[in-house]
Amino acid sequence: MAKKNRMTNEINAGSMADIAFLLLIFFLVTTTIAEDKGVLVKLPPYSEEPPPDVRLNTRNIYSVMVNAQNQLLVRGEPMKIEDLKHNAKIFILNPEKRADMSDDPTKAIISIKNDRGTKYKTYLEVYNELKAAYNELWEEAAMKKFGKNLDELKNAQQKEIKDAIPLVISEAEPTKFGEEK
DSSP: OOOOOOOOOOOTTHHHHHHHHHHHHHHHHHHHOOOOOOOOOOOOOOOOOOOOOOOOGGGEEEEEEOTTTOOOOEEEEOOOOHHHHHHHHHHHOOOTTTTOOSTTTTOEEEEEBTTTTTTTTHHHHHHHHHHHHHHHHHHHHHHHSSSSOOSSOOOOOOOOHHHSSOOOOOOOBOOOOOOOO
8 A cells, every 4th residue: 555645734833933923022022111210300400610608407307217127216206207297397497486487488397307217118107208298388388379280370479489498408428337326
């Protein structure tokens, strides 16, 4: 009996690797990767000259220190992160005109100092609470003065509110790991 030549059912996969490679390159080139923006902070312009000596009244400085154990020390007193926003708002506005709070919102300075061992999460929580304090103050001032939310105001009106309560957050050089107890 004679053998019959059977045709085998094969798919030529020689060019499959080339097609997969081209698709990979296509998707790598056309895909945009979202970048984490981090904390958006406007930095002062670079200058070769040393900054001038400025004498600040200590009553206008709201110092926030975070140690390596992620504990807060605000103006020398321990504080929870949850209480930071409320206390910062009181410090900035000083509604009772206390002698140990800021003279005026335009003179209030928030100073943050971290330990190198501070967790980034804690740093962001502290920064967000302080920024939220300013956001709430701006919203309250906009409602009081113009009867609208801040984002509903014209640019000139928003600038007026933000000039009356300027955002001033100063970050000090972090201390060495565990230096702040």
